[in-house]
Amino acid sequence: MTMKKYEVTIEGQVYQVTLKELTAEEAEQMPQTAAPSADPLEKPAAASTGSPVVAPMAGTILSIKVKLGETVKKGDTLCVLEAMKMETPVLAPADGKVASIEVSENQTVESNQQLLAI
Structure with a gap:
């Protein structure tokens, strides 16, 4: 038995x-367990009626610039994402109303994770 x-x-x-x-x-005697289907710390996706706005890359949410129910126009900054020491604004893809906000400031997000819904 080798311990490292x-x-x-x-x-x-x-x-x-x-x-x-x-x-x-x-190793053969070890029970095989299935990987968990979801991260237990990750909250379940809320049922939103709007179109999802996703993170363009993994990073940290520095600030959220909109409020729930706020009307936005295409190109408005919804939130700011920091990745690799650079701040990247996440812009509204279309005109609409903020239907849900799925993240909070200082939260780490993965690429393509839903941030908001419009």
Whole structure:
């Protein structure tokens, strides 16, 4: 049995972990579990009636420039996304009313994650 120690950093916090290398026989005896269908911390998508506006890339929401129910015009800035030390405005794709806001300021988002609905 081979034990190896590693140091892992997650969100700036350093953790020390010890891993055991399994033999082929031990690996076969391990129960196979299905991957969870969704991140347990991720809130379920709200049923919105509008057209979704998604994140163009992964990053952090710096600010939300609109309020629920606010009327926007095509090209208006809805929110500002920071990715790779650059601020990227997320613009309204069409005229309409903000039907839902699915994110909050300082929230980390993935590429193509719904931010709002118009």
